[in-house]
Every structure is written in C-alpha cells, then in structure tokens.
Amino acid sequence: MRIRVEGRKPLNGSYRPAGNTNAAMALLAAALMTDKPVTLHNVPKTTNMQAMLAVAEKIGAHLTWTDEQTLVIQAEQITRRALTLAETGGLVGMMLFLPPILTRRQHIRVEIDFPLNRIRTHLEALNDLGIQVVTTPGALECKAATWEKREIILSQTSVTATGMVMMLATRLGKETIIHNAACEPHVEELADLLCEMGAHIEGIGSNVLRIIAPPELTGGEATIGIDHIEAASVAAIAALSGGRVQVDGTHRQDMQMIAKTYRQLGIQLEVDEQFMYVPKHENFTLSSREEDVDLSVETSPWPAYPSDLSAIATLIATQARGTVLIHEKLFNNRLLFVDKLKAMGAQIVLCDPHRAIVVGPTPLHAIYMDTPDVRAGLGMLGAALVAEGESVIDNAQVIERTFAGVLTKLQALGAQIRIEA
Numbered sequence: 001m002r003i004r005v006e007g008r009k010p011l012n013g014s015y016r017p018a019g020n021t022n023a024a025m026a027l028l029a030a031a032l033m034t035d036k037p038v039t040l041h042n043v044p045k046t047t048n049m050q051a052m053l054a055v056a057e058k059i060g061a062h063l064t065w066t067d068e069q070t071l072v073i074q075a076e077q078i079t080r081r082a083l084t085l086a087e088t089g090g091l092v093g094m095m096l097f098l099p100p101i102l103t104r105r106q107h108i109r110v111e112i113d114f115p116l117n118r119i120r121t122h123l124e125a126l127n128d129l130g131i132q133v134v135t136t137p138g139a140l141e142c143k144a145a146t147w148e149k150r151e152i153i154l155s156q157t158s159v160t161a162t163g164m165v166m167m168l169a170t171r172l173g174k175e176t177i178i179h180n181a182a183c184e185p186h187v188e189e190l191a192d193l194l195c196e197m198g199a200h201i202e203g204i205g206s207n208v209l210r211i212i213a214p215p216e217l218t219g220g221e222a223t224i225g226i227d228h229i230e231a232a233s234v235a236a237i238a239a240l241s242g243g244r245v246q247v248d249g250t251h252r253q254d255m256q257m258i259a260k261t262y263r264q265l266g267i268q269l270e271v272d273e274q275f276m277y278v279p280k281h282e283n284f285t286l287s288s289r290e291e292d293v294d295l296s297v298e299t300s301p302w303p304a305y306p307s308d309l310s311a312i313a314t315l316i317a318t319q320a321r322g323t324v325l326i327h328e329k330l331f332n333n334r335l336l337f338v339d340k341l342k343a344m345g346a347q348i349v350l351c352d353p354h355r356a357i358v359v360g361p362t363p364l365h366a367i368y369m370d371t372p373d374v375r376a377g378l379g380m381l382g383a384a385l386v387a388e389g390e391s392v393i394d395n396a397q398v399i400e401r402t403f404a405g406v407l408t409k410l411q412a413l414g415a416q417i418r419i420e421a
Helices: 021-031 047-058 092-105 116-128 159-172 185-196 228-241 252-265 307-319 338-343 379-386 396-401 406-412
Strands: 002-006 012-015 038-041 062-067 070-074 107-111 132-136 139-143 147-153 173-179 200-202 208-212 220-223 244-248 275-278 295-299 322-328 347-352 355-360 390-393 416-420
Touching: 002 379, 012 406, 021 038, 021 047, 021 070, 021 092, 021 159, 021 185, 047 062, 047 092, 047 396, 092 107, 092 116, 092 159, 116 132, 116 139, 116 147, 116 159, 147 159, 159 173, 159 185, 159 208, 185 200, 185 220, 228 244, 228 252, 228 275, 228 307, 228 379, 228 406, 252 295, 252 307, 295 307, 307 322, 307 338, 307 347, 307 355, 307 379, 338 347, 338 379, 379 390, 379 406, 396 406, 406 416
Parallel strands: 012 244, 038 220, 147 173, 295 322
Antiparallel strands: 002 390, 002 416, 038 070, 062 070, 107 139, 132 139, 173 208, 200 208, 244 275, 322 355, 347 355
C-alpha cells in the first residue's frame, strides 16, 4: 500500500486509540490456557493480531465475534504441539503460544526465522523454571516440568518473557516469584485476566510478581485498554501540526512520564483520568538546560519514558529550539530512522546506535520513503504530517501491524492522507 501525505495541516477533533495489540496478543494466549470460554472486549484488528488469531484457530481455538470488537475464545482442546516457520514468521509475540501448548500438551516445537539472541531472556527464564529447552538451527523444543516453588530473575525486563512466565506459573508451579518483571499496562492486564481465571498474583504493576497457581484455570472476561503508545504519538503529532485534539480512553497513570518528557520538550498536555487534551502550540521551548546539551531524553524500562516513543521524541526535538540528546538505552536499532529525518532537513548527528544529538528547530520538507521503519512506530508518518509538501510512503501497510485503523482516524482529524492500492 502506498500513501501520499500532505504535511502542515492542523489536526483537530477527538481521537480514540485502538486496543493495545501487545495486550490483545497476550490475553489471547492466556485464553488458550483453559478449556473454558474467555471473552475479550476492544480487540484491535491489527495485522499482528490477525496473524495470532489465525494460529490460535489452527491449534484448536474456536473464535466467535459477537460484535466488531468483542471476541469469545474457547479452546476445548489444543490439537497441535508444533508451530511451523510459516506460522511464526518473524513475530516474537508467537512465543506467547508456548505456555498454553506446553502446559496442555507437555511438549512444543517452535520454528523461528530470527536469531535466538532476540529471545535469550525468554530461554533463560524457561531454563530457570526447570523446563528443558533444546535449540537447533531455526527451531527450539521444550518439555514441560513442574515445580513447588521457583524464584527467578529476568535478565531483561521483557514484556513477552514476563507474560510467558506468568502463564506457565499458573499451571506448572505452585508458587513462583519473578524479579525484574516488566510492568507495562498490558502486563497488568494479563495479570488481571489470570486472576479472574483463578490465579493469585501479588505485586501487579511492580517489577516483583508472586504467582500462586489455582487447582485449575476457569474462564474469564477482560477489556483491552487503549494503546498508550498510539495515544502519545497522536498527541505529539497533533501538537506539532498546530491543532487541538482530545485523545480519549487514556489513563492518567499510564501517561505521567510521557507527559513529563513532552513538557520538557515543549509540548503541554492536559491529562485527565479518562482523556488527555492537546492545546494549540505556537512554538516549542525546552524546559531545562544541562551541561553539554539543553535537554537529554533517555528511554528506560517502564514506568520511565518508553523506547517505543524514541522516534516521536526525536521528531519533537527537530521542532524545538535548542539541542537535545536522545539516548536510546534499550535497543540497538531504534535510532536508524534518523537518516530519513536528516533527508527531510533535520539537523541530527547519530553518535552511535544508542545516541543522537538533535539541533532544532528546523523546517522539514517532504520526501519519498520506500518503507516506514516499523520500529519507529508512528514517527515517520508524524514527520510526513509535519513536513512541507507531499511525502510518499510505500509499503505503508506495515503501520497497521500494531496500530489499528490509524490512517483513517488521522484523516478524520483533518490529516491529508491519500491511500493508494
């Protein structure tokens, strides 16, 4: 799919982000842990979620849509012990199917086409739980094991690894303690659903979790929260466009650090319990002065400023007066998109894979983009909406991998986006 984006058009109106895809994927996997029905509301129909749903059906789940966003899942039996390469593709989230298959069939084989280093934390956690893991080129196999009590520490605060351990702990262990657990909002949602299904989990929302397994897991019901990354991205793009937008469905606690970082970058958000309002901005002034630069923005595990918004922070910095250091501490590849921003006229020095210095403000101009960087989230689309002229983005369908209907919703705010086949 190719899109043409005419920039410098103010965005105005109300915007509601879709359900969080990462949450939906984890809750779908949790629903397969039991043979009882589980109902999920506000399910996003993103590309990644559609891929997960297709695999869920192949391994035995019966899916019933009762309306556009409500899904009833029932897996009376898990019919498969293996996930093929065609099914997993390059989606690490498919690892979330490991707990239901392993706990209900005692063995699993997963074929993958990405380096094992991407799931090193996951594999270490499995080994720490006493689960036998055998890796071969392009695949891994696991055999179930049970435990009375296990206390493990994750080598990284991985959302997927935390979710896997939580689910395994509800069926294979009696008591499990996880240190250095991820605590993002969608991890909390998974914990809440597992509790409704019968598990006892202490420390929800913190980085130490204690899980007491029930005799068996029952059914449950959950409403998937909105995607806070989509919400924060659209809020920033609206501010940079010079418009006024209300983003509905947000939670104050999820936006605290994001709003604080935006304020330092010159964007003022009015955050309420169930929405946030973006007023009209005339300019963007950095709120602090540091020794070598005017401001440093550092990404860290939740509840700090999230890595998924490093691209948006960089985009804001191109329009703010001063020098900003963007320090991406978690991933090696999140700042590679700055070459596209530089091609649009931004003054950016990429110091190394983790640090970039941005000097602003600089006007951006439209360019052709062969493919948006999915790791940059909505950053490049936001840049096109801020730039002067018409940008062309090829392979724009990848934006829908994690952000459901975002192009149509931005059009409703006044974004000049033409979608071509």
